[in-house]
Amino acid sequence: MHILGLSGSLRAASLNTRLLRATKLLTPKHMTFEVFHGLGSLPIFNPDLENQTPEAVRLFQATLSKADAVLIASPEYAHGVTGVIKNALDWVVASAEFSGKPTAVLNTASRSHHAWEALKETLNTMDANLIEQACLTVSLTGIEMNEDAMSRDPGIKTSMACCLKTLHKAATALNTR
Secondary structure (H helix, E strand, C coil), rough: CCCEEEEECCCCCCHHHHHHHHHHHHCCCCCEEEEECHHHCCCCHHHHHHHHHHHHHHHHHHHHCCCCCCEECCCECCEEEEEEHHHHHHHHHHCCCCCCCCCEEEEEECCCHHHHHHHHHHHCCCCCCCCCCCEEEECCCCCCCCCHHHCCHHHHHHHHHHHHHHHHHHHHHCCCC
16 A cells, blocks of 8 residues: 655755655555655646646656555645645646545644645545544644654654554555445
8 A cells, every 4th residue: 555645845844744754764564655755846737738737747646646545744824725735736636636535634733723624625625535533733843853753753653653554444445345
């Protein structure tokens, strides 16, 4: 089973990206976890380009299609989702990459709930199979840990193990139908 991680932040030191990298380190052997690093290469969504899909978008769509489940970690900007994650979702809203795909959302700031709720609403609109039990807040605001330290933190290890197990169960249930 393959899980795709998407970070809504392009910052090199992003807590969201670090949490996804830590999750990759915590992924059990019977699963694979990939953090997609190409969201910053996607052009601004333009419906006029849908019939001449840019190469970066085709790569994103192909990578998303291969995933059995998706885990999104994104910060909140001005009470909304980041432009990078919204742009990525806009590029696949009309296609079937998210339709029925088990998806979870991570929040790294306990007080940032507006973007989280908006992102979940967008994913539901796209017919993603939003697995609420796998959606977590892992409060990291003000914490200076790299992904290795995060992967050793008992609280983060427990939270992410539960998230991965729940996503695996949802994806496995879909594949046995």
